[in-house]
Amino acid sequence: MTVEEKVGQLFMIEVAGRDAFRVSEDAAALNRQRYGVATPAEVVRTYRPGGVIYFSSRGDDNLGAPGQIARLSGGLQQVSRDTSGLPLIISVDQEGGAVSRLPTPPATEQPGNMALGATWSTADARRSYEITGAELEACGITADHAPVADVNVNPANPVIGVRSFGAAAEAVSVFVRAAVEGLHRGGVAATAKHFPGHGDTDTDSHVGLPRITHSRAQLDAIDLPPFRAAVAAGVDLIMTAHISVPALDPTGVPATMSHAVVTGLLREELGFDGLIVTDALDMRGASGQFPPDKAAVTALAAGVDMLVLSPDLPRAYAAVLDAVRSGRISASRLDASVIRVLSHKLRRGLFAAASDPVRAEHVVGGPEFRSDVAAITSRSTTLVKNDGGVLPVRTGERTVLVTGADSPAVSRLTASFSSRGHVVRGLDDGAAIEDAVGQADSVDLVVVATSGPTTAQVDLVRALLATATPVVVIGVRTPYDINRFPGAPVYLATYGNGATALDRAVAAILGEHDPGGRLPVSVPAADDPSRTLFPVGHGLRFERP
Numbered sequence: 001m002t003v004e005e006k007v008g009q010l011f012m013i014e015v016a017g018r019d020a021f022r023v024s025e026d027a028a029a030l031n032r033q034r035y036g037v038a039t040p041a042e043v044v045r046t047y048r049p050g051g052v053i054y055f056s057s058r059g060d061d062n063l064g065a066p067g068q069i070a071r072l073s074g075g076l077q078q079v080s081r082d083t084s085g086l087p088l089i090i091s092v093d094q095e096g097g098a099v100s101r102l103p104t105p106p107a108t109e110q111p112g113n114m115a116l117g118a119t120w121s122t123a124d125a126r127r128s129y130e131i132t133g134a135e136l137e138a139c140g141i142t143a144d145h146a147p148v149a150d151v152n153v154n155p156a157n158p159v160i161g162v163r164s165f166g167a168a169a170e171a172v173s174v175f176v177r178a179a180v181e182g183l184h185r186g187g188v189a190a191t192a193k194h195f196p197g198h199g200d201t202d203t204d205s206h207v208g209l210p211r212i213t214h215s216r217a218q219l220d221a222i223d224l225p226p227f228r229a230a231v232a233a234g235v236d237l238i239m240t241a242h243i244s245v246p247a248l249d250p251t252g253v254p255a256t257m258s259h260a261v262v263t264g265l266l267r268e269e270l271g272f273d274g275l276i277v278t279d280a281l282d283m284r285g286a287s288g289q290f291p292p293d294k295a296a297v298t299a300l301a302a303g304v305d306m307l308v309l310s311p312d313l314p315r316a317y318a319a320v321l322d323a324v325r326s327g328r329i330s331a332s333r334l335d336a337s338v339i340r341v342l343s344h345k346l347r348r349g350l351f352a353a354a355s356d357p358v359r360a361e362h363v364v365g366g367p368e369f370r371s372d373v374a375a376i377t378s379r380s381t382t383l384v385k386n387d388g389g390v391l392p393v394r395t396g397e398r399t400v401l402v403t404g405a406d407s408p409a410v411s412r413l414t415a416s417f418s419s420r421g422h423v424v425r426g427l428d429d430g431a432a433i434e435d436a437v438g439q440a441d442s443v444d445l446v447v448v449a450t451s452g453p454t455t456a457q458v459d460l461v462r463a464l465l466a467t468a469t470p471v472v473v474i475g476v477r478t479p480y481d482i483n484r485f486p487g488a489p490v491y492l493a494t495y496g497n498g499a500t501a502l503d504r505a506v507a508a509i510l511g512e513h514d515p516g517g518r519l520p521v522s523v524p525a526a527d528d529p530s531r532t533l534f535p536v537g538h539g540l541r542f543e544r545p
Contacts, residue, residue, distance in 0.1 A: 005084055006338045007320050008048035010300065012091065012277065012308045015040035015052060018061060018068055020075025027061065035313060040072070041079045044088070047317060050306055050341045051089030052076060054141065056101045063092075063101055066139055066364035067357035073140025074355040086342070087350040089189075089306075091143040094132055097496045098162055098477075104498070106365035107135055108373050113148055113175070114479075115380035115495035117165035117520030118539075122178035124376045125165075129179040131369045133186015138363035140355030142348060143189035145239060147179035149226035150199035155480045155524060159206065160198050162478055162495045166520030167199075168536055169222050173229035180233040189348055192230035194241035194279055195266055196248065196255055197223025209254060209285045212245045219247060228270060236344060237275045238266060240304065242285025254286055256299050263303035275305045275344050282311035293319030300329055305337040378504045380495065382517030383540040384482055387489035390470050392511025392542055393445055403427040403436045403464075404449030405457045409476040409497040413447060416499075416506040433463050440467040447472045447509070450481040451497070461485045474505055479519060483526040483533055493517070514541050 001009075016030040017023030020041045023031070028038040035043045044052075054062040054069070063069055073090050080088045092101050097112015108131055116125040129147070136144055151172045152164035165175040176192060183190040196219060201210035214223060227238065240256040248265060249258040256262070256278050266272050281287065281295050290298055292312035297319050299307060310316035323329040345351065383391065400422050402413045414426040425443065427436050433456075440446050446469050450457050462485060464471050472490045475481035479493035492508065492515065494501040508515040518539030525531040 001338070003324055003334075004321065005048055006334055007317060007324065008084070009050035009086070009338050009341045010305065010307055010320065011047065011049045011310065011313065011317065012051035012053055012089065012306050013043065013047065013049045013313055014055060014309055015043050016061070018064055018072055020072055020079060040076060044076055044079045045083050047313065048080070048084045049088070051091055051143075053145075053308065054090065054092045054101060056103065063103060066106060066135075066360035069139040069141070070355040070357040070360035077140070077353065077355070087345055087353060089143050089345065089350070090141050091145055092136065092141050093145045094136060095146040095148060095163055096128065096132060097498070102135065102139075102364075108365050108369040109498045109500045110373060111377045111380050111498070111501055112162055112496045113165045114152075114162035114520055115377065115501065115517070117171065117175055118380040118382050118493070118495060118517035119376060120518055120520075121379065122174050124379060125175050125178040126182040126185070127372055128376055129182025130185040131373060133183040133188045135186075135364045135369070137187035138355075138360040140353070140360075141188060142350055142353065143191065143237065144183055145191045145193060145237075146183070147176055147190065147192065148194070149176045149192040149230055150194060150197055151222050151226060152199045152521060153222060154200045154202060155478075155521070155529075156202050157199065158202065160201075164199055166536070167522060168520070169225045171520065173225045176226040177229045177233040180230055180235045184234070189236035189344070190230075191237040191239050191277070192227055192235045193239035194243070195227055195238050196241065196245060196261060197227070198241045198243055199223065201243065206283045206285070209288055210243045211252075212243050214245070214247060216247045219245070224270075231270055231272050235274065236348070237277050238272055239277050239279055242279055242283055254289070256286055256304065257290060257295070257302050259302045261302070267303055275340055276303060277306040278304050278308045280309040281307060282309050287311060292316045296320050297323045297329065300333070300337070305340050374500055374504065377500050378507070378513050379516035381501075381504050381508050381515040382479065382493040382519060383508065383515040384479065384493055384519070384523070384534055384538065385489060385491040386540050389543055390490045391472070391509055393470070393509060397421060397423070398444035399423045399425070399442070401425050401427070401436070401439050401443045401446045402449070403446070403460070404451070404476075405453070405460075406449045406451040406476050406497055409449040409451070409474075409502060412497070412499045412502040413449060413474075413506060416503045420506070420510065433460050436460060437463050437467060440464055440469045443469060445470055445472065447474065449474050449476045449497070451477045453481050453484045458484045461488060472509055474502075476502065479521060480523050483523055486525070486533060493519070511542065515539070
């Protein structure tokens, strides 16, 4: 391989468009802006990257029907093989729940990590990720940037939250292992992220550089066990975090740029011999201190193997090439990463990989997959409070008011009640509290969806609770909302606002199934975080005659 070809293998890039060879004018303009060429095929021919990452937003819009994704994957692989003789790692962030790139439907709507944690069943987690892996593999995607291995010990965490399996390191560790095993069964590579642990931060690394104040002893007890479990399970990739961890590197640089973290801790101490990849380098946690050229060279010097989403690929590529030619990055250092990239491609069978659009359309969203995930989601629905035994509500036709701050959740709950023959009135967060209270007096049941409640949401819930109508509150994103209105007599947590999660919540409200979940995190009091309202493992069942 030439030096230029080797450097190309270190980059995982994004391309705009749903076809390798023919794209819309908008996609062509975006590719030209980034790379100077119009189509994904031309981008691959020009830079010969080691991998591509798909998106359904960011203007890239790679992901549509399963057959389309498979054709895109097949086209990109053919171009890469024809150009360099090497296949691509084709990846995506398909965590389930809050971070899901494949359109649902037709893809199976997965419950997400915290919902899986609420099942307390590693078999459920393994099956969920196996289904995810099978659907990705059918679309020609070779690697999933999942599972999240962060332990969410901070309820105010703005970026991890329900993306984590929970707040107990031991439980998160066994779920991470199950997720890795599931993805492997499904046929794709797994990525544990965000090393060395993003679970205790109040800053989103997309917009700033979080600082983790854990001591080394706390890191060993809380943050690192899930990554050790991932390594033991044979995880293929580990993604670094753009977080500062003074206990590991007192210079305060992001972990992605730290030789002590990447090489010293991950490579040498944890013994990880797979691919180390960066989180997106266009995030402010990295780009705030490190412009594209400096970020690429510094991360490689720290021990990273692949650079994900460099915000200026031509500049970053030129900087790495110059660093190799000048000796700032040695030939042996370059070769070590290239060998790991190629070894991954050989180990995962990418040289013989092929995607079939017809098969993709058949596999993705298959009835068995949807049935299994619906059952798993039912086991995640968590009944946190049921004072007075309000749930399950009495049988028979009823009039229901559905309201709340999450418009998609209100729509999905409304549809779910309507499908069961109930008369439903829906009011989203644009409605005045007075309107909701006025309608509450003329219905049989009020269901209110909360989502990280603002003062206005709290006021709405309290006003509805003051009416004579039974009120069911559903925390549709995180389970912590109940601490803002602890007097609410009935509270369900769904850990997500997807259609399946909310349909299963409605089914539980109506007594079609027992809510099977138990909290994988503790819920602290809002006015005194040291006081626990509901502990890890809490979850109620219906009292049936």
